[in-house]
Amino acid sequence: xxxxxxxxxxxxxxxAALAGAGAxxxxxxxxxxxxxxxxxxxxxxxxxxDFGYNQAHAEGAAAVKAIExxxxxxxxxxxxxxxxxxxMESMINFDGATLLFPTSFGYFDPHILAIAxxxxxLRFQHCGGLxxxxxxxxxxxxxxxxxxxxxxxxxxxxxxxxxxxxxxxxAAKPIPQVLLNINSYLLGARSVDPTITCxxxxxxxxxLAVKEAEATNALADAGCDVVTCHVDGPKVVMETGAARGxxxxxxxxxxxxxxxxxxxxxxxxxxxxxxxxxxxxxxxxGTIDNFVRGGLAENFIKMSPLGPAVSDAARNQFxxxxxxxxxxxxxxxxxxxxxxxxxxxxxxGQAFExxxxxxxxxxxxVEGVVGSTx
Amino acid sequence: xxxxxxxxxxGARPGLMAPDGWLAALARRSxxxxxxxxxxxxxxxVFGLFLASQGKSPAEFYALVYKAGFGTSFSWQNTLARAAxxxxxxxxxxxxxxxxxxxxxxxxxxxxxxxxxxxxxxxLSDLSGALAIPLMAAAxxxxxxLxxxxxxxxxxxxxxxETIASLLMAYIAIALMNHxxxxxxxxxxxxxxxxxxxxxxxxxxxxxxxWDVHWGxxxxxxxxxxxxxxxxxxxxxFAARVAGGNVRAAQVQGLPVGRLIVGFTALxxxxxxxxxVFEVAAVHGAANASLATGYGYTGILVAFLARHNPLAIxxxxxxxxxxxxxxxxxxxRMDLPDATVLVLQGFVFxxxxxxxxxxxxxxxxxxxxxxxxx
Numbered sequence: 044x045x046x047x048x049x050x051x052x053x054x055x056x057x058x059a060a061l062a063g064a065g066a067x068x069x070x071x072x073x074x075x076x077x078x079x080x081x082x083x084x085x086x087x088x089x090x091x092x093d094f095g096y097n098q099a100h101a102e103g104a105a106a107v108k109a110i111e112x113x114x115x116x117x118x119x120x121x122x123x124x125x126x127x128x129x130x131m132e133s134m135i136n137f138d139g140a141t142l143l144f145p146t147s148f149g150y151f152d153p154h155i156l157a158i159a160x161x162x163x164x165l166r167f168q169h170c171g172g173l174x175x176x177x178x179x180x181x182x183x184x185x186x187x188x189x190x191x192x193x194x195x196x197x198x199x200x201x202x203x204x205x206x207x208x209x210x211x212x213x214a215a216k217p218i219p220q221v222l223l224n225i226n227s228y229l230l231g232a233r234s235v236d237p238t239i240t241c242x243x244x245x246x247x248x249x250x251l252a253v254k255e256a257e258a259t260n261a262l263a264d265a266g267c268d269v270v271t272c273h274v275d276g277p278k279v280v281m282e283t284g285a286a287r288g289x290x291x292x293x294x295x296x297x298x299x300x301x302x303x304x305x306x307x308x309x310x311x312x313x314x315x316x317x318x319x320x321x322x323x324x325x326x327x328x329g330t331i332d333n334f335v336r337g338g339l340a341e342n343f344i345k346m347s348p349l350g351p352a353v354s355d356a357a358r359n360q361f362x363x364x365x366x367x368x369x370x371x372x373x374x375x376x377x378x379x380x381x382x383x384x385x386x387x388x389x390x391x392g393q394a395f396e397x398x399x400x401x402x403x404x405x406x407x408x409v410e411g412v413v414g415s416t417x
Numbered sequence: 418x419x420x421x422x423x424x425x426x427x428g429a430r431p432g433l434m435a436p437d438g439w440l441a442a443l444a445r446r447s448x449x450x451x452x453x454x455x456x457x458x459x460x461x462x463v464f465g466l467f468l469a470s471q472g473k474s475p476a477e478f479y480a481l482v483y484k485a486g487f488g489t490s491f492s493w494q495n496t497l498a499r500a501a502x503x504x505x506x507x508x509x510x511x512x513x514x515x516x517x518x519x520x521x522x523x524x525x526x527x528x529x530x531x532x533x534x535x536x537x538x539x540x541l542s543d544l545s546g547a548l549a550i551p552l553m554a555a556a557x558x559x560x561x562x563l564x565x566x567x568x569x570x571x572x573x574x575x576x577x578x579e580t581i582a583s584l585l586m587a588y589i590a591i592a593l594m595n596h597x598x599x600x601x602x603x604x605x606x607x608x609x610x611x612x613x614x615x616x617x618x619x620x621x622x623x624x625x626x627x628w629d630v631h632w633g634x635x636x637x638x639x640x641x642x643x644x645x646x647x648x649x650x651x652x653x654x655f656a657a658r659v660a661g662g663n664v665r666a667a668q669v670q671g672l673p674v675g676r677l678i679v680g681f682t683a684l685x686x687x688x689x690x691x692x693x694v695f696e697v698a699a700v701h702g703a704a705n706a707s708l709a710t711g712y713g714y715t716g717i718l719v720a721f722l723a724r725h726n727p728l729a730i731x732x733x734x735x736x737x738x739x740x741x742x743x744x745x746x747x748x749x750r751m752d753l754p755d756a757t758v759l760v761l762q763g764f765v766f767x768x769x770x771x772x773x774x775x776x777x778x779x780x781x782x783x784x785x786x787x788x789x790x791x
Binding site for chain 2: 090126129134136138171354
């Protein structure tokens with residue numbers, strides 16, 4: 044392992060298949076010498092006060108801003124087109140940014156990959172975890188968090204709160220990251236009561252408020268009394284769900300202020316911790332690893348404080364499970380497990396821990412999820 | 418159509434055809450330039466007042482817009498790269514407009530043009546670029562032509578309002594794209610961002626040598642020039658202008674109004690389809706949901722500001738692209754929201770629309786006034 048602070052914290056490294064185990068970047072960074080002021084650029088795909096994906100990153104940027112000697116420049120609502128390429132270059136040319144965080148998943152290929160080779164002395168950090176050694180530029184890094192575990196913990200509070208034994212999930216698209224969250228949410232609830240089912244509705248878009256409201260209402264009509272989501276901005280789902288008397292599990296950021304009485308807890312990104320480390324590493328003249336992952340233990344994700352509707356039994360199970368996840372070796376996707384079409388996913392004794400790459404190509408919904416991936 | 422008449426009048430050669438001499442001809446011709454220019458300046462001035470009322474300096478704002486849009490060579494490349502799709506998208510509005518049709522669904526043709534390009538690229542991956550790229554471009558243009566041509570046909574043969582039809586068909590096109598990209602045409606390797614298979618390297622359209630701007634800009638400008646020649650210098654264009662002015666009169670004259678309507682809408686759609694081809698082959702390298710980012714809608718603004726004159730589209734598209742290119746710097750330096758540039762565009766748009774009422778009312782442009790200059 045390297046001697047950078049990131050490594051010392053024991054960040055889980057990329058799998059052999061994805062990044063090459065032990066792949067260390069030894070690239071020098073002439074773009075930044077220790078002791079200078081550092082300009083860091085953040086680019087968001089949506090508004091930075093969306094109570095969701097972008098707000099979570101903007102909270103990270105705000106934490107970085109507080110570090111002495113750091114200037115933060117930000118741009119919101121930047122499309123995953125030539126726009127983001129030009130926004131990156133504009134930050135480089137006009138603001139002197141040397142460390143960039145283009146945060147949307149869709150910024151990576153082809154946009155970051157097109158710009159990074161033109162500025163080999165600068166550093167591009169992308170959220171989503173796609174970097175592969177030998178394939179992608181050395182001055183690009185990717186990072187992501189095991190937020191499925193957060194949805195598992197969400198599911199535990201939902202499992203205790205539900206009276207109808209039906210919980211709901213408003214999802215954007217049936218892609219692996221989303222499917223893992225849906226499955227984890229149900230399995231968390233089923234760890235409380237194995238008869239619980241989870242109905243999922245896909246809206247088809249990352250940000251489409253009308254459909255998100257319709258989906259939440261449809262879930263309430265179908266008898267679901269707890270709801271969570273995986274869309275860019277959970278605000279609409281939370282407010283609609285609360286208005287329909289549903290308990291809420293947040294996602295991406297803390298939405299408790301939207302409906303404090305109904306909010307159980309939420310799976311949040313902890314980008315403040317991650318970005319502070321990355322910026323401090325850069326300022327100390329070190330190099331951020333090209334491929335980093337982390338979960339609850341590594342402070343990549345966190346849970347919203349438990350709300351007033353969480354029972355003592357729920358709190359105990361929640362805290363015990365969170366401790367087990369922090370300790371390591373805990374698997375939400377574990378056998379015996381079938382998908383909702385009857386195919387075997389895992390046999391007795393087989394388990395997929397949070398860092399297992401098999402989870403990154405997930406294409407199924409587990410037994411008990413009402414819905415279809417296509 | 419009044420617009421067409423004025424532009425046509427502007428085409429008369431001064432000195433030869435204008436009986437009142439060169440001053441009168443100059444007065445008549447300068448009206449078409451001076452009125453929109455004055456409206457633009459008025460729009461910018463009113464927006465400046467708005468900024469001042471919000472406690473922000475208009476001088477700083479316009480200095481930043483100039484710097485980021487037109488002030489450096491990077492700024493120009495940023496602006497021109499953004500202008501490329503707008504040129505083609507605006508033609509999809511401007512061409513049908515000469516027939517009196519208001520088509521606002523160019524977005525659908527862009528999206529389907531891109532999808533057609535992405536679909537064909539897989540089959541052409543063994544061909545050389547010189548052979549395959551024209552085929553992909555033809556496929557994209559054809560898809561766009563069929564889509565918007567259908568709008569024209571519905572209008573002429575079934576009496577369906579073309580404005581509503583084109584707008585609603587854009588939603589259908591986007592839904593179709595999502596279905597194809599996430600279903601039958603999905604590259605299984607595109608896990609978290611569903612896309613078609615990436616284009617083979619030789620099928621990519623590169624940049625104009627020495628510039629960081631793709632060839633779509635050149636094709637867009639060529640398209641505008643060709644459209645201008647078609648409208649102003651051919652009998653087809655003349656027939657279209659007659660039909661746009663008075664359909665009944667055109668029919669009495671025996672002009673093929675149906676074929677004109679379908680032909681002009683299809684041609685506009687073909688240009689928009691080409692914009693989609695460039696997005697896929699020059700920017701994204703695969704067809705995916707990033708195709709639907711609103712170029713078709715910005716194109717409406719460009720075409721109206723250019724008063725549907727294809728040559729005027731070129732400077733207007735560059736101006737609006739420059740505004741958009743400056744959006745990031747304005748956000749970062751003045752702490753203004755990203756919508757600022759949209760508001761600015763809105764002010765300019767309203768000013769230009771209001772200025773329509775001035776044509777023929779300002780004495781200074783009346784040829785009679787300058788008749789003595791003979």
